[in-house]
Each structure stands twice: as structure tokens, then as C-alpha cells.
Amino acid sequence: GIQVEQSPPDLILQEGANSTLRCNFSDSVNNLQWFHQNPWGQLINLFYIPSGTKQNGRLSATTVATERYSLLYISSSQTTDSGVYFCAVTGSSNTGKLIFGQGTTLQVKP
């Protein structure tokens, strides 16, 4: 089945810094979503982005489907950005289930 790899596994930033999270996937995809799991465990949708670029405030994401990767950019990080960021994909031959990466754990220090 499709494999999803995220990097880096852990990231520590000072408040105000920028960061880039990467998601590589092993096959073509129909769906790619980025989630933020906050310290209370809630999974929050950030982007639905099987291809192209989107921006939402300080966050933006780019997926290059032909090269099988996606990037999540966080600018001017805040302590509330802390948590785990997951990339999840649905393969083109899949029925719809999301395959999750192992996540990037981000800690933003004040």
C-alpha cells in the first residue's frame, strides 16, 4: 500500500520563527490533507490539498503531485502552533481511507 513519510519527526522553535514540514508519499494520490493535533488531542483540518498551493493566514501548503511530496509552511510561529502535524493521503486506487504519516511534533517556545 501507499507509504507516507513525514520529516522532521520533531521540531523545536522559538516564537516568531518560520518552519517547513515535509510529507513524501510513495504513489499517486486523490486526496491529501494536513491536520494539526492540538495538545487536547483534537484533529483540526488545515488544508485539503491534493495539488497546488493554498494559504490560510500564517499557514500555507504546497503539493507537487508529480514529484509526490507536500510542504506545510508555518510563518511567525506562536506557542499555540505547538502540537503534532499530520499529513494524510488517499491513494488513487483506494476507496477513500486516509493513510496517515507518523507526524511532526512541533514545540514553539515563548
Place this chain on the structure above:
Amino acid sequence: DAGVIQSPRHEVTEMGQEVTLRCKPISGHNSLFWYRQTMMRGLELLIYFNNNVPIDDSGMPEDRFSAKMPNASFSTLKIQPSEPRDSAVYFCASSAGTSKAHVTQYFGPGTRLTVL
């Protein structure tokens, strides 16, 4: 507009007991998913319904697990009998997609299950 609703939010039970988790998807969504999150295995799909019909149950770990969707607004995930290794956070998600058209999945707050 209400999101995906799950109950209970926390469940503590003893080994051998039956556990029932409940989910109400977002109104109008026709796809419903049950996922499980553990430290060892991360987030993984257990079962997926489209128009109340199970489409993919390949992730259901064993016969102790069963899921139903009697109507478009309600689903249950049952574990009988429960075991300590079933301890995890169980998420329900819904989407307006189909098995052919994939769109954003929205996740509920999860049920944290602890089996002693």
C-alpha cells in the same frame, strides 16, 4: 453548524466488558469513517461506510470489533469483549465524498478508551 459528535469522550472499563462508541456525522455527509490512534501504530482506519453501507472493513482488527450504521445520522463501534490492548483514542470522521470522489474528511473530538 455542529461538527462530528462522538460519545462518550472518555471511557474506562474492565477487561471483558462490552464497550460501545457512538458517532453522529455532519448532517448531509454520506461517508463515515472510524479511525484508531495508538502510540505504536499511529492513526489507522478501522472501517469506512458510504451511504450507510460498509465499503472497507479491512482495518477491523478481529471479530471482537463490530460497527454499524443503521441510518445516515448515527454509527456505533462495539468491542466485545474488550481487552487492555484496545486502549486507544477512537476517532469518527465524515465527508461528503464517495468511494470515487475524495473530499475533505472532518474528524470528531475522539473517544479515549482505557481498558483495565
